[in-house]
Amino acid sequence: MTIESLPIQVQAARVSLRGKRSMGRSVALHATLTVASLIAVFPVFWVLVTSFKPDARAVAPTIRLFDESSLANYRDVLSGQQGDFLAWVLNSVEIALLTTLIAVFLSATTGYAVSRFRFPGSRKLLLSFLIAQMFPFAVLIVPLFNVLLSLGLQGTGIGLVLVYCTTSVPFCTYMLKGYFDTIPTDIDESGRVDGLSPFGVFWRLVLPLARPGLAVTAFYAFLTAWGEVAFASAFLSASDESKTLAVGLQVFVQQNRVEWGHLAAASILVSIPAVAVFYLVQRFLVTGLAAGAVKG
Amino acid sequence: MAEVAYVSASRVFAGNPPVRAVDQLELDVADGEFLVLVGPSGSGKSTALRMLAGLEDVDEGAIKIGGKDVTNVPPKGRDIAMVFQSYALYPHMTVAENMGFALKLRGTSKQEIKDKVAEAAKMLDLTKYLDRKPKALSGGQRQRVAMGRAIVREPSVFLMDEPLSNLDAKLRVETRANIAALQQRLGTTTIYVTHDQVEAMTMGDRVAVLKDGLLQQCASPRELYDRPANAFVAGFIGSPAMNLKTVPLTAEGALLDGLTVPLTRSALDKASTEGLKEVTFGVRPETLRLAGADEEGMELTVELVEELGADAYVYGSVRIGGVPERFIVRVDGRTPPAFGQNVKVAVRDTSEVHLFHPESGARLEV
Ligand SMILES: Nc1ncnc2c1ncn2[C@@H]1O[C@H](COP(=O)(O)OP(=O)(O)O)[C@@H](O)[C@H]1O
Ligand SMILES: [Mg+2]
Numbered sequence: 068m069t070i071e072s073l074p075i076q077v078q079a080a081r082v083s084l085r086g087k088r089s090m091g092r093s094v095a096l097h098a099t100l101t102v103a104s105l106i107a108v109f110p111v112f113w114v115l116v117t118s119f120k121p122d123a124r125a126v127a128p129t130i131r132l133f134d135e136s137s138l139a140n141y142r143d144v145l146s147g148q149q150g151d152f153l154a155w156v157l158n159s160v161e162i163a164l165l166t167t168l169i170a171v172f173l174s175a176t177t178g179y180a181v182s183r184f185r186f187p188g189s190r191k192l193l194l195s196f197l198i199a200q201m202f203p204f205a206v207l208i209v210p211l212f213n214v215l216l217s218l219g220l221q222g223t224g225i226g227l228v229l230v231y232c233t234t235s236v237p238f239c240t241y242m243l244k245g246y247f248d249t250i251p252t253d254i255d256e257s258g259r260v261d262g263l264s265p266f267g268v269f270w271r272l273v274l275p276l277a278r279p280g281l282a283v284t285a286f287y288a289f290l291t292a293w294g295e296v297a298f299a300s301a302f303l304s305a306s307d308e309s310k311t312l313a314v315g316l317q318v319f320v321q322q323n324r325v326e327w328g329h330l331a332a333a334s335i336l337v338s339i340p341a342v343a344v345f346y347l348v349q350r351f352l353v354t355g356l357a358a359g360a361v362k363g
Numbered sequence: 364m365a366e367v368a369y370v371s372a373s374r375v376f377a378g379n380p381p382v383r384a385v386d387q388l389e390l391d392v393a394d395g396e397f398l399v400l401v402g403p404s405g406s407g408k409s410t411a412l413r414m415l416a417g418l419e420d421v422d423e424g425a426i427k428i429g430g431k432d433v434t435n436v437p438p439k440g441r442d443i444a445m446v447f448q449s450y451a452l453y454p455h456m457t458v459a460e461n462m463g464f465a466l467k468l469r470g471t472s473k474q475e476i477k478d479k480v481a482e483a484a485k486m487l488d489l490t491k492y493l494d495r496k497p498k499a500l501s502g503g504q505r506q507r508v509a510m511g512r513a514i515v516r517e518p519s520v521f522l523m524d525e526p527l528s529n530l531d532a533k534l535r536v537e538t539r540a541n542i543a544a545l546q547q548r549l550g551t552t553t554i555y556v557t558h559d560q561v562e563a564m565t566m567g568d569r570v571a572v573l574k575d576g577l578l579q580q581c582a583s584p585r586e587l588y589d590r591p592a593n594a595f596v597a598g599f600i601g602s603p604a605m606n607l608k609t610v611p612l613t614a615e616g617a618l619l620d621g622l623t624v625p626l627t628r629s630a631l632d633k634a635s636t637e638g639l640k641e642v643t644f645g646v647r648p649e650t651l652r653l654a655g656a657d658e659e660g661m662e663l664t665v666e667l668v669e670e671l672g673a674d675a676y677v678y679g680s681v682r683i684g685g686v687p688e689r690f691i692v693r694v695d696g697r698t699p700p701a702f703g704q705n706v707k708v709a710v711r712d713t714s715e716v717h718l719f720h721p722e723s724g725a726r727l728e729v
Contacts, residue, residue, distance in 0.1 A: 251449060251451065253447045253448075253449045253451035254451050254453065254454075256416075256418050256438075256445075256447070256451065257445065257447060257451035257452075257453075258453075259417075259418065259437070259438040259439060260416055260417075260418070260438045260439070260443060260444065260445045261439075261444075261464055261465040261468060261512075261516075262439040262465050262468040262469060263439065263468065264437075264439070267468075272453060275455045276453075276454060276455055
């Protein structure tokens, strides 16, 4: 199947489905989908509602949409009353972006090599990537800690970026290899005959054609780094100004009291960049995930 | 423009046993020549072409373009343009960008690229589509873009790997003529791969027939048809195929069922010096004719009649040494025999009979 034929087929299928469905089935389908969407959206919606309530009202026995609602929680969180929120944002952005950059670069080059070149051990390399994925995070913390210590990177942001890359690069490589496999090698060869070097083929033909795959990879790498707590609390120094957002949020959860309103407000703020990244890449996500699912 | 030479070039793919996809290929292509590589699927045509393009390693021997040894030169240094079976257009570029890409890489000025692309587009009737992406084109248009991409570069050699096999029959015939005409006009050395012997015969100045990686014969279409070098070429070139049967030899000639085809003295001498009791006897359908009831001929039971208007081909079985053998005979399209009928078949012109060695298949020169 050629890459350009895919969206057209999908479109065709959609049109014919819409044309054939009877009225009753249509209503039932839409009702089901609406209910499912509501269930999916409700928690987010409730966090949003809660974020405007004072901590005490957030868990009041009477459930109300608005209950002394105000922007006070946001003001508190952003003003750094209970921790340097803005520094955390900056740390998280730096770490997540750096992770994304490194992970996409490494997995694109590796994925291309594994997809296109036959070299001794190429299959084993892929398998070893899967092995790295088999261990739960908790098991990885101690060995990774030792590695970081010996590299002198324990407690630094760069160290954490490397840790995130160890988990996202294998997965992303697999995804991108699957995506590169869908690009016919004739295109590479045509490019070489046209005068491209092997790297030129990768850079000017394969990467542009793999944009959907790259978008998915970037999104995945960004999210793994952005919302992660366990590694971030283990590998970053305990000082307040070096925390990431996900770790910092814990200040709102104290031993015998949870500041629900503040926590909700902070969560909403945390999710904004993730939503922004999603918005940027969503155009590519459907084709990217579909191609990855079919081949890979 | 340049001449091309394969100097006992081989490509061996690892495996058990290793595949000699192209085996000691010796081939010289003259400057401006249109050479067709033809052979059944898996005969090594694409591999041979890709070796010339630099996309496939050369394990033994050498490749020369314009007298220069390019065996170890990467594709970009060979000044060749290739048209792929799948066209391999760049999906993210417009038609104009596709056609101008190689020039852009070479650092040609924008204006010059534009002019050359416009000129090629005019030649190929693509002017209207220059701003489209390949996915918005029909198969025939894509094929022309692939041609255009090659033309724009003005390379010293065109390589084409089954460029017409994704087109429907009518378009294929049309495009076939267009490509041949275009090549004549440009005068660029062209190596063209196809599995279709009709394409090979109609397009090539010379045709090289490959089988299992081995060159069988390289000659003009006429020569290939009239004097095939071996039984394989004889059976592969021509449609419908030549009748090739192994038959006993007598003192006068070849013995078919009820019919002795007289052979020349020299042919019989040659066979006897080789100690042959049998010979592979080849006769094209048009060299056979229906004989009258009182003439000498082979008894043929009609199994199928293919009517093509002016001519008809009669497929039937003849018993040779008690075993039914399929023969094809060309007859007048207006009076073909009926299914199941028994007819007599004779050889129209014994000088058009081909003889091959029964084991090696090599032509017995007569
Ligand atoms: N990359 C490869 N690895 C192993 N064998 C190959 C490879 N490419 C081609 N072959 C083998 O080489 C032979 C010739 O192939 P090819 O040149 O594609 O034939 P054709 O184009 O005439 O159909 C075939 O037997 C094929 O299986
Ligand atoms: Mg081929």
